[in-house]
Amino acid sequence: MSENRVPEEIQENAAHEAAKLGIGTDEWVAQHEERTARKKGLKGVPQFIDESIPAWARWVVLLAAAFAFGAFVDNQYLLRIGVNLGLFVMLSYGLNIVMGYAGLLDLGYVAFYGIGAYGYALMSSEQLGHHWSTWLSVLIIIIGTALLGYIVSLPARRLFGDYLAIVTLFFGQVFVQLVLASDNITFPWADDYVDITAGANGIPGIDPFSFFGHKFLNIRDYYWLLLVLVALLTITISRINRTRIGRAWRTIREDALAAESMGVMVNRLKTMAFVTGAAIAGLAGAIFAAMQSAVFVSGFDMPLMTMIYAAVILGGSGSLAGAVMGAIVMSVLPEVLRVTNYSEILFLAVLVLTLAAVGKSVKRFTINIVSIALIGFAVKILLGFASIKITPTEEWVVGPVSRALSHWMYVPLDRVLWGNCAFVILIVLIAYFTTTTPRIKTILLPIIGYLGIFLWEVRLVTDVNTTRQLLIGAMLVVLMITRPQGFLGKPRVEVL
Amino acid sequence: MSYLGQQLVNGLTLGGVYALIALGYTLVYGVLQILNFAHGDVYMVGAFIGFFVMVGLGGPLAPSVPVAIMVLIMFLVAMLGTGLLGIVIERFAYRPLRNSTRIAPLISALGVSILLQNAALLLFSANIRTYDTSSYIPSTLGFSFADITIDGVRLFVLVLSIALMFGLARWVNTTQVGRAMRAIAYDRDAAVMMGIDVDKVIRWTFFVSAALAGAAGVMNGLLLRGVSNGMGLVPGLKGFTAAVIGGIGSIPGAMLGGLLLGVVESLAQGYLSTNFSDTITFALLIVVMLLKPNGLLGKRAIVKA
Incomplete structure (x- = not known):
């Protein structure tokens, strides 16, 4: 055994x-x-990949793929996904420096992104009537966000761990609230109010980037810009990580007190991490604003923050490859889910893989699949006798997969109600599943599988945003429990 | 003068709600040193449970039981429901991480928060619901005192929140579980060696902390604010601010911080700017954190690393 x-x-x-x-x-x-x-089975796969393929080969393959994507893809929508991915990678890199290397829990990181975006918007739109040159505004943004990063890093000198997280979290909230409130500022000496940020309405009509007389009108321009930037950042950050500074950052992360007693300038290095991360986020924000040509403050709030954290942590904090991987999962996967056809296939694939992982042997796996199929037919027959109204197939079908499934699965007329019931039951069953004995687990597994398919097809497949958020939430919890260091991160002992 | 008095009364009512949320953060932090970021969403669930209990009892216009009993049942069911939810969250999202890294429970809490918000969105849709309190508790109820009016709902919320705080203080100070809780907060390893069942005490802590949040959620609904799936974020942050200002881990601190925050916020709204009141609150927190990192009543933490 x-x-x-x-x-x-x-x-x-x-x-x-x-x-x-x-x-x-x-x-x-x-x-x-x-x-x-080394773990056996599916759990060992990430580790196997990590150990068997050399780092440079992975980067070359990635770069070639990214290059080919930019050169051959003409679809605007796909290019936009690519640009979003680039921005996401930049943000993950920045956060990776602050949190992954230096171990500073900065929950207000996304505010720098917002400041970059709003800064560019204010300097290049009709909002304040400025149309400054791209060079100038980008330079101001980088310097400005770096300075702000310096200011935010000052509390980091005094505060540790959770307390730093609190202060930075509120820094982020102050940014959001300030932008929301700054559309209507009254001064005692003036009668009229001043509108700086347009509040929740956002700032539209932002100028695109323009370098050497070349205006960035096509989204492909931004793609190339981001590709170059990400490539440069990858090289720079991975080299910094190998210098004294990088080593010192990691020492601080592991044990700030010990680092200090070894002569590491803890405060200065914390500041450097904050400043670098902030400047990267600010630059990304400026690019985002120019590409999108409109900014809204709601886009720089907690939801994006959790997405970036999820990306860095999923990939493995402290690993650049991990940050890229996390960014891909977090920014491309939602787009895949948006197309119902793909999302159905993806869901079934994940379900089958999960069953394979849980079942452990081929025999078990087959039994599970067959039981799920049998449950489906049984439910269809039973509920058919109860003569509950069903949705006509042509109304419900969203893709080829559901067309095939419609012969097997029972789709009630009131899909919201039944879907909600299935959702609640499914959650209760999964909770029970994780705590119960192996014998009951084998019985429960097919039921959970069936309910999962039912819920997905009846309810989730049409409600993309909610589904995406639910999946991210569940993934964060499960990941923390099963593999807290992320997929490509190295497990480490924490000194408390 | 009467304006100031009125703002103070409003601030205290608001502060009572914040204090209840803050107590939840503080209790959990005291025992586990975890920032329970899902707390604001538990509060949201509480508000929803209260709403559906009200609808189940005939709705705001034609309640099938006397109003007092209806409100009582709303509070009881909401507190029980959120309390159980708290236990479930602890069991599945925090207990497996008890010996994990420092950041893991924080991320897991973020995950739970996203899960709860979106589960609510899926189940209850994005519609904003209101308790419609004025149709069964008339706004003329209440009393005036030297130009300051306290309407019935505010008075009730204020009294109930103070009663709950006293109840909690008694529970922590006199019951066996409360004593065990303080012992664990003081030194977990020593508490274990004294034969204290840590799991049981942590379960109780989460139950009580979540139940308080549930009560705060129903109060929020009664004070005529909308109930929706995203409502937990800002009050959650405010309650958290209150806990931190008072000194996280300290129970009197959370009460003081909550009341203080409510008063400051309502004064800022009344005298400075309605727009910037949230900015002022959060800026206040940053200043307090920098000047007195352990909060007003917090004990000085001994930090090794």
Whole structure:
């Protein structure tokens, strides 16, 4: 019997026991070797990829793919996805420096992005009547956000961990509230009010970038600009990471006190991390504003913040490749979900993979699939006897997959109500599933699978944004529990 | 003078609600040192439960039971429901992470927050609902005192929030679970060695903390604010601000911070600018954090790293 199979339950018990004992730290350190050992099955795949392909090869392949995308794709929509991905990668890089390398929990990071975007908007639109040259405004933005990053880094000298997270979180909120409120500023000496940011209405009609007389009218221009920038940033950041500064950042992350006693200039390095991250985000913001030609403050609030954090953490904080991977997942996947046809296929693929991972053997896997199919027919027959009205196929069908499924699955007329019921039951079952005995698990698994398909087809497939957010939320929780270091991150022992 | 008095009364009512949310943050932080970012969304769920209980009892226009009993049931069911939700959140999102890195529970909490918000969006749609309080608690109810009027709902919310705070203080100070909770907050390892069932105490902590948030949610609904899936964010942040101003981990601190924040906010709205009141609140927090990182009543944390 292999080491990794049985002990799941025992391990769980042991972990539970350890938590009960409360001396987790020692146990943790003791188990370190075992935990870093190569995992078998699906869990070992990320590690296998990480170890078997050299880093430079991965980057070259990525760069070639990105180059080919820019050169051969003509579809505006696809190019826009590419540009969004580029911006996302820049943001992830910046956050990766602040949080991944230096270990500073900056929950107001997205505000720098917003400041960059609004700064560019104010300097190049009719809002204040300025149309400054791109060179000048971009330069001002980079310097300005860097300065702001310096100011925000000042509290970081005094505050640790959670407290820093709090202060930066409120910095982000202050930015949002200020922009919202600055459409109507009255001064005691003036009768009229002053409108700076247009509040929640946003600023439209922003000039595109213009370098050496070449106006960036095509979205492809932005794509090339971002590709060059991301490539430069990748090289620069990975080289900085290998210098004294990079090493010092990581020392601070691991143990600031020890770093300081070793002569690392902790405060100066924290400031450097903040300033670099802020400047990168500011630049990305300016590009975003110019590309989008309109900015709205709601786009720079907590939802985007969680997306960027999710990207960095998913990929593995402290790893540039991880940041790219996280950015791809977080910015391209939602677009895939938008096309119902793809999203159905994607969902079924994920479901089958999950079943394969949970089932562990081919036999189990087959049993599960067959049981799900049987449940589907049984439900259809039973509810058919109860003669509950169903949705006509042609009204419901959203793609070839659901057309095929419509012969098998029961689709009630009131899809919202039934979908909601299925949602609640599914959540309860999944919660129960994670705590129960293996025997009940085998019974529950097909039911959960069926309910999942039912819910997806009846309700989620048409409600893209909610679905995307639900998936991100669930993913964050599950990822933290199963692989807190992210897919490409290295597990490390934390000194508390 | 009467204007000032009126603003103070409004501020105290608001502060009572903030204090209840702040207590939830503080209780959890005291025991687990986790910033429970999903707390604002638990508050949102509480408001929704209250709303649906009200609808279930016949709706605001034709309640099938006396109004007092209806409001009581709304509070009880909402508190019970959110309390159970708190236990579930702890069991699935925080317990597996108890020996994990420092950042893991924070991210997991963000995940729970997104999940709750979007589950509510999916189940209840994006419509904003109102409790329509004025149709069953007449606004003429209440009393005036030297030009200051307190209408019935505000008075009720103020009294109830103070009663809940006292109840909590009693619970923490006198019951066995409360004592165990303080012991764990003081030194978890030592508490374990004294035979305290940590899991049980943490469950209770989450139950109480979430139930307080649920009560605050219903109060918010009664004070005639809209109930929607995104309503938890700003009050959650405010309650959190209150907890931090008072000193996170300190129970009297959370109460003080909540009331203070409510008063400051309502004074800022009354005298400075309605637009900038949130900015002022958040800026106040940053200043407090910089001058007194442990809050007004927080004890000085011993930081090793």
